[in-house]
Amino acid sequence: MSELKGKIRADLTTAMKARDKDTTGTLRMLLSALTQEETTGAKHELNDEEVLKVIAREIKKRRESAEVYTENGRQELADVELKEAAILEGYQPEQLDDDQLNALIDEAIAEVGGEADMKKMGQIMKAATAKAAGRADGKRLSTAVKSRLSN
Known part of the structure; x- marks a missing residue:
């Protein structure tokens, strides 16, 4: 198992124990996306670089959804998507200025x-x-x- 995926699993356990529903739900969705990526096509375990690509794709999905929700006057749903994106951003390397x-x-x-x-x-x-x-x-x-x- 990649180091990053192990950290995500450990963080999920911590969030579950802390009863943090937002983080728990977000990390479960991320682990589901990682598992789907591993089992689709050439079945193999993802390395850290591939895990980062999945995380980036999930963040992009959340941001696009938030944008659509905002355009349609559903700010409460946009806020949920942005909160999930912020949780996922914690697993990305420091962004370039x-x-x-x-x-x-x-x-x-x-x-x-x-x-x-x-x-x-x-x-x-x-x-x-x-x-x-x-x-x-x-x-x-x-x-x-x-x-x-x-x-």
Whole structure:
């Protein structure tokens, strides 16, 4: 079992003992998503990097749901989704600030080589995503790369 998945299981046990319904429910949903990921396709146990990808995907789902709820005037449901996202964010590595993100993008552009233009965005995004390794949201990374290439 990956170290991160073990920590999630231990935190679930702690939350259950503390009768923290929000954390318990969120971690159960996360463990369910991890189990589903392990049993779908090539059946194998997830490593920490793969667990982080599932966590990022679950956070993105929660944020998108919260956005839809807010647009439709259901703020109480949006708050629940945002609370779950905040719980899940505790398992992600520390996120990059803007300066670190720009430095990472510069490294990715240098790695790809040649003239940096929109034609090479896919290659730059691939390199930048690998370098970010879960420390930056894909949407934020994409926006930063686009702004960097348009300058």
